Amino acid sequence: MHKGKGFHYKLSKRPGAALLVVVLIGFIVLTILSLVAFNIALSTMRVERWQADHYQEQQLCYLAKSGAIALAEEMKNRYSGSVSDKTKTISKKGTLGVLTADGVTASLDFVVSADSTYDAATANVLIKVTAYNSVFSNDKKIVATGSCTKDSSKIKVWGDGE
Amino acid sequence: MKRSGSILIEVVISITLFLIGIIALASSLSMSLKSIVNSRQSIGTDMYLNNLAEKDLLCLAISPDYDDLTGSVATNKSSLANLTLVKQSGDDSSMGNITVDYTLYRYKSDDVKMKTVFYLLRRK
Numbered sequence: 001m002h003k004g005k006g007f008h009y010k011l012s013k014r015p016g017a018a019l020l021v022v023v024l025i026g027f028i029v030l031t032i033l034s035l036v037a038f039n040i041a042l043s044t045m046r047v048e049r050w051q052a053d054h055y056q057e058q059q060l061c062y063l064a065k066s067g068a069i070a071l072a073e074e075m076k077n078r079y080s081g082s083v084s085d086k087t088k089t090i091s092k093k094g095t096l097g098v099l100t101a102d103g104v105t106a107s108l109d110f111v112v113s114a115d116s117t118y119d120a121a122t123a124n125v126l127i128k129v130t131a132y133n134s135v136f137s138n139d140k141k142i143v144a145t146g147s148c149t150k151d152s153s154k155i156k157v158w159g160d161g162e
Numbered sequence: 163m164k165r166s167g168s169i170l171i172e173v174v175i176s177i178t179l180f181l182i183g184i185i186a187l188a189s190s191l192s193m194s195l196k197s198i199v200n201s202r203q204s205i206g207t208d209m210y211l212n213n214l215a216e217k218d219l220l221c222l223a224i225s226p227d228y229d230d231l232t233g234s235v236a237t238n239k240s241s242l243a244n245l246t247l248v249k250q251s252g253d254d255s256s257m258g259n260i261t262v263d264y265t266l267y268r269y270k271s272d273d274v275k276m277k278t279v280f281y282l283l284r285r286k
Contacts, residue, residue: 016171019172019173020175020176022176024179026180026183034187037194048201062215062216062219062280066282070226071285072226078260088256089255092260094246094247098266110245112247
């Protein structure tokens with residue numbers, strides 16, 4: 001009772017205090033809302049970072065796969081005419097550096113191997129392309145593996161990973 | 163009558179605090195909206211270019227001599243050396259080292275603000 005009386009006394013003496021308390025509570029509610037908004041912004045940023053990573057992977061994947069398709073065409077042109085080479089084992093390696101005006105840098109490692117099956121139509125040519133997103137740091141890597149035959153440049157089977 | 167100005171000070175402090183909160187919330191809302199609009203535009207462009215590049219890649223996979231690529235040939239500012247495949251041990255074919263000439267095709271929006279870009283390689 002004594003406390004209640006005291007509080008009543010204070011409010012009656014300073015009638016603006018009630019308003020101040022109400023506004024302070026409003027301020028706390030606004031702060032909580034802002035924190036929620038901040039949390040949502042952080043989550044959005046996390047999603048965007050994932051998207052950027054995925055975008056880089058996609059860039060490398062397109063470079064690797066188109067490089068493999070072009071190489072398969074070159075291999076067909078070189079080996080399908082040569083009767084003796086159709087039955088020979090092939091094993092070659094090379095690296096291609098890509099540096100674009102947009103700042104995209106990539107390094108593509110090509111490995112080509114083909115078995116020595118007598119029948120060229122069933123002699124598999126395996127093209128493995130490993131693409132790195134930077135020539136210097138090699139911090140992101142995509143592996144695309146394509147399989148075709150010595151007398152056809154069409155890649156029939158695609159594989160990913162090591 | 164002696165403390166008649168005190169309520170005015172309290173009201174002013176209250177309004178100031180309330181305004182600070184409202185301004186903070188309004189600016190964060192405006193920033194969020196701008197970010198969402200930018201993100202939507204960027205995702206739209208990203209998807210469009212991704213579809214173009216993927217379509218061309220499929221066309222090349224089906225027919226390597228496909229001629230109607232939608233991407234533009236990358237300018238001289240981009241550097242692309244020839245690929246030289248070096249013969250490894252176990253290779254008993256008659257071909258020595260093989261050199262492949264590539265052309266770089268670029269998929270990018272005309273909008274300068276959009277950073278999305280994809281590339282495809284093609285044999286010259």
